[in-house]
Amino acid sequence: MAIDKFWKVASGLVLFCLSAGAWAQIGTLSEGACWYDSKDPIKVASFNDKTVYNGSRAQIEAEIESMLGERFHQKISEMDLSLHCGGYGASIVARVQTDSGQFCVWTRFEKGKLLPRSVGVMAEKSLEGQLCDGHKSGEFILGVNSKDFLTELQGAKWSSMIKEVVPVSEKILKVVLMKEYEMKEAEVASQLEENFAGKNAIRYIEFNEYHHPVGEYIPLK
Secondary structure, three states: OHHHHHHHHHHHHHHHHHHOOOHHHOEEEOOOOEEEEOOOOEEEEEOOOOEEEEEOHHHHHHHHHHHHHHHOOOOEEEEEEEEEEEOOEEEEEEEEEEOOOEEEEEEEEEOOEEEEEEEEEEOOOOOOOOOOOOEEEEEEEEEEOOOOHHHHHOOHHHOOOEEEEEEEEOOEEEEEEOHHHOOOHHHHHHHHHHHOOOOOOEEEEEEEEOOOOOOEEEEEO
């Protein structure tokens, strides 16, 4: 069954090459692991994960807007696309500006559609043409000086903001916020810092950043 599936995908790769037109129009990334034609419609063949994708820019933007809308209910005002390829396979990566914030969306291909790998919130706008990563919405990493701080955060005082505190190690905690505090990580972190100022309780607070695989990428103009 696995062999049959592989040959179906392999046939799709051949069809991709034929539909992409002249060989001179096809680009490659990561030593040939991905082939692409960046003209609209954008065509991608990824050999490492044995997937193909063929979609217009309008279709891609609509699919990414849907990904954001399902969770964050955001209306997009600007979007920059890139194609990333590595040992894991391929992703179309979108740096998205909305009315209320900036996001970084990494996608994957499945049965001719785009599905999300990750949807990250961006604290600052990355430079045009550069890849983005973003951080996980509704959580952050907290370095503390005492393991007793876990009990403090699990108390009633913070229960309206904090949903869960997960120990990463004895003095490193992952703080997960209530849904209404998604995209307000900095606000909650600021309140914690203010509340515990001068008590030598908090060592650091940082966003829980996404870290994506190494590979090569190109902007999709």
